Structures are given as C-alpha cells and as structure tokens.
Amino acid sequence: MAKVAFIGLGVMGYPMAGHLRVKGGHEVTVYNRTSAKAQAWAAQFGGRAVATPREAALGQDFVFACVGNDDDLRQVTIGPDGAFAGMAAGAIFVDHTTASADVARELHAAATKVGFGFIDAPVSGGQAGAENGVLTVMCGGDAPVYEKAEPVIAAFARACRLMGPSGAGQLTKMVNQICIGGLVQALSEGVHFAQAAGLDVEAVIEVISKGAAQSWQMENRYRTMNEGKFDFGFAVDWMRKDLSICLEEARRNGAQLPVTALVDQFYAEVQKLGGGRWDTSSLLARLK
Numbered sequence: 001m002a003k004v005a006f007i008g009l010g011v012m013g014y015p016m017a018g019h020l021r022v023k024g025g026h027e028v029t030v031y032n033r034t035s036a037k038a039q040a041w042a043a044q045f046g047g048r049a050v051a052t053p054r055e056a057a058l059g060q061d062f063v064f065a066c067v068g069n070d071d072d073l074r075q076v077t078i079g080p081d082g083a084f085a086g087m088a089a090g091a092i093f094v095d096h097t098t099a100s101a102d103v104a105r106e107l108h109a110a111a112t113k114v115g116f117g118f119i120d121a122p123v124s125g126g127q128a129g130a131e132n133g134v135l136t137v138m139c140g141g142d143a144p145v146y147e148k149a150e151p152v153i154a155a156f157a158r159a160c161r162l163m164g165p166s167g168a169g170q171l172t173k174m175v176n177q178i179c180i181g182g183l184v185q186a187l188s189e190g191v192h193f194a195q196a197a198g199l200d201v202e203a204v205i206e207v208i209s210k211g212a213a214q215s216w217q218m219e220n221r222y223r224t225m226n227e228g229k230f231d232f233g234f235a236v237d238w239m240r241k242d243l244s245i246c247l248e249e250a251r252r253n254g255a256q257l258p259v260t261a262l263v264d265q266f267y268a269e270v271q272k273l274g275g276g277r278w279d280t281s282s283l284l285a286r287l288k
C-alpha cells in the first residue's frame, strides 16, 4: 500500500483514482479544480480532498494526473501552487494526460533536477476502459522509475509498457491516434455508401466484419453510426487536440501524415456543425 495523490477527476481520472483506492488499496488524496467533484470522490471512495495540487503532492509516494492539454498540465505541475512544489525527493509523478512529447521532456527534466521521477503515461481504452480498470498505458521515462510505478498503475490497467525515454509514451499515443483517424473516416464512408446504395447496413457489417475490413471501430460503432447517434465516447474536441499534437510532431520528425491532416480538417467541419462533444465516429455526419 502506497501513499498516492490524483489530480484531475474528469471522465477518466475519477474512476482511475477510484481503482487506486479500491483495487490497489492505496491511501488516496485527490485534487480537482472544481472542488465539488473532489468532495464527491472523497465521499464515495473514502479519501482526502485538498485545495491545491501542491497540497495533494505533499508527502506522497506517487502523484498521478489526468488533465486536458499541455497548458493544463503545466498549470497543475509547475504553475502557482503546482504539484512539483510539493513533491518529495524520490517520489514519482505519473502523467496520464494526452499531451505533447515536448511537455513530457520538459517536466521530466524539471523533476530530475530536483530529485523525483516523472513518467509520461497516456492511456487508451476510453471512459469504459477507465471505469472497468482495463486501460492500456504507454509510458516514457527512466526504467528504474517505471518499474516502481508499474505495480501501482496496474490498479486501472490491462496493459502497461515502457516504450522508451521520456516522451516515448506520448509518441506511442500519437501513433494510436494516427491509426484511428483514417480508419474512422473509411468506416464512415463505408456506412454512408451502404446507406446510399439502399443496402441493409446491419447485414453488410455483419458479413464484412468477419473479414479483412474488421476493426474495433466497426464492431463497436457501426450501429450507433447507422442510427445517426454520436454520443458514445471520445469527443471530437479532444481528438482535434490530439491530432494537432501529432501533426506538430510530424512537422518536426519529417513523417508524412496526409490523411491525418485531412481528417483533422473533417473534424473541424464536425465542430462547425456543433459536434465538438460528439464522439469521433461523427465523421459520418458531415457526409450527409
């Protein structure tokens, strides 16, 4: 049993922190910007809610975070009353935010300088993965630090792996998002075509999902897509944030991402349709 803190009790963080308490059996302190959520978490799981990230980090073995983007992460770590000011020497900060590799390296360097560990550890598996404690966690950082963090992360993970030095977790998550973007566009075009051709979409998917066109997105999203419902997971606003991180990194490393760039623009159109909070399968909506 370790002393841990969790910063950012959103869709993902709230259940992840819950697993640290219930499954991991750890002593958990929470911080959330909107304090009512932290109070609710503490009442539900039996932990301590505090007023600042710095206070949350004081005296902990591990501090976890899952906030929105690079700027949010900087605010809760190195901003005023940020967690880094409260970290003890030898403690470990594990960041589950999907952010840039740059900010991971910047915070890793800041942490190393004052003697505590930092692991970038973005996740995949969505809200259901967080609630069921079966996330995939892609990590970057120093091996001895990672080895100490992995058994604690296990409370909410089905798979967890060190991918390389600081930033490698975020780079791996970028690959994940690049693979999803083009695939969802292709699935949208397939469903759109089937509808236009007057086919029975259910029957079409039932057949083709047994063959080479099969994908997680196909199996889990085709039905709601066919019904024009887009309220089932990862939001377009978040996806655009992630794709912009991928495109910026590709400008630097020279990778060519023509389809990813196009799909990013398609998601911009979905946002204009009012779909910023729709799930990523809403690429279909702009084909109508």
Ligand code: NAP
Residues within 6 Å of the ligand: 007, 008, 009, 010, 011, 012, 013, 032, 033, 034, 037, 066, 067, 068, 069, 071, 072, 073, 075, 076, 096, 097, 098, 099, 123, 124, 125, 126, 127, 233, 234, 235, 238
């Ligand atoms: P969310 O529900 O919007 O929660 C975001 C959390 O971060 C909230 O607790 C929010 O506090 C806090 N926060 C944001 N900006 C902050 C700031 N400047 N200072 C302090 N706290 C701040 O988001 P989420 O769905 O949990 O996603 C969190 C991260 O996981 C994102 O990077 C996202 O891309 C990634 N992710 C999400 C999914 C998914 O399916 N949702 C899947 C994989 C990865 P308040 O409560 O005060 O707003």
